[in-house]
Amino acid sequence: MKIYFATGNQNKVNEANIILKGLEGYELEHLKIPYAEIQGTLEEVSKVGVKEIYNKIKKPVIVEDSGFFIESLNGFPGTYSKYVQETLGNEKILKLLKDEENRKAYFKTIIGYFDGIDLKLFRGEIFGSVSKEIKTSGFGFAYDSIFIPEGQNKTFAEMTTKEKSDISHRKLAFYKFKSYLESKVK
Numbered sequence: 384m385k386i387y388f389a390t391g392n393q394n395k396v397n398e399a400n401i402i403l404k405g406l407e408g409y410e411l412e413h414l415k416i417p418y419a420e421i422q423g424t425l426e427e428v429s430k431v432g433v434k435e436i437y438n439k440i441k442k443p444v445i446v447e448d449s450g451f452f453i454e455s456l457n458g459f460p461g462t463y464s465k466y467v468q469e470t471l472g473n474e475k476i477l478k479l480l481k482d483e484e485n486r487k488a489y490f491k492t493i494i495g496y497f498d499g500i501d502l503k504l505f506r507g508e509i510f511g512s513v514s515k516e517i518k519t520s521g522f523g524f525a526y527d528s529i530f531i532p533e534g535q536n537k538t539f540a541e542m543t544t545k546e547k548s549d550i551s552h553r554k555l556a557f558y559k560f561k562s563y564l565e566s567k568v569k
């Protein structure tokens with residue numbers, strides 16, 4: 384069965400394909416249809432977005448809304464992560480955190496699934512800290528070069544996409560989605 388993934392972010396599709404590798408009976412197809420991202424939580428954006436796309440294609444579909452949340456900045460940039468990444472960027476984010484002791488941060492992903500009957504949300508989060516400098520080996524995207532997952536000594540951008548996808552917020556959310564799909568097949 385084909386499931387459509389409506390996103391404008393190829394990085395998400397790449398990571399989702401790695402995570403869902405080996406899933407029997409389903410095939411994920413990238414759909415480059417945009418959807419309105421309401422001002423709200425990741426959960427609200429995903430719920431409204433997945434219904435909007437379903438109503439256009441009338442086929443099982445997922446959307447994914449994610450964000451990067453910095454504790455000492457009261458959760459900023461959160462649901463505005465894309466806009467903040469495009470306007471401020473990592474250099475200025477690190478400037479905001481200059482001399483800040485509390486470097487705690489986390490990524491959160493919500494996958495919204497709708498097939499016309501079932502509306503489901505799948506959440507993934509990974510906690511860690513903001514690095515003191517931009518560190519990359521050329522992997523990852525956006526905030527990956529300033530985020531060090533808990534228990535690791537390198538940023539997401541210093542990890543290969545496979546290494547990141549073994550532990551990321553996206554992995555956890557897609558893993559729950561995969562378990563849900565496998566339970567439907569039974």
Ligand SMILES: O=c1[nH]c(=O)c2ncn([C@@H]3O[C@H](COP(=O)(O)OP(=O)(O)OP(=O)(O)O)[C@@H](O)[C@H]3O)c2[nH]1
Pocket residue numbers: 389390391392395420447448449450451464465466468490524525526527528551553
């Ligand atoms: O360093 C990062 N590692 C990640 O793994 C990651 N996942 C999301 N993000 C950031 O948060 C925004 C979410 O915005 P977002 O979920 O609306 O995605 P998007 O607008 O890029 O695509 P989409 O909405 O078409 O799916 C994105 O633009 C990125 O800046 C990430 N940053």
Ligand SMILES: [Mg+2]
Pocket residue numbers: 420465
């Ligand atoms: Mg978006």
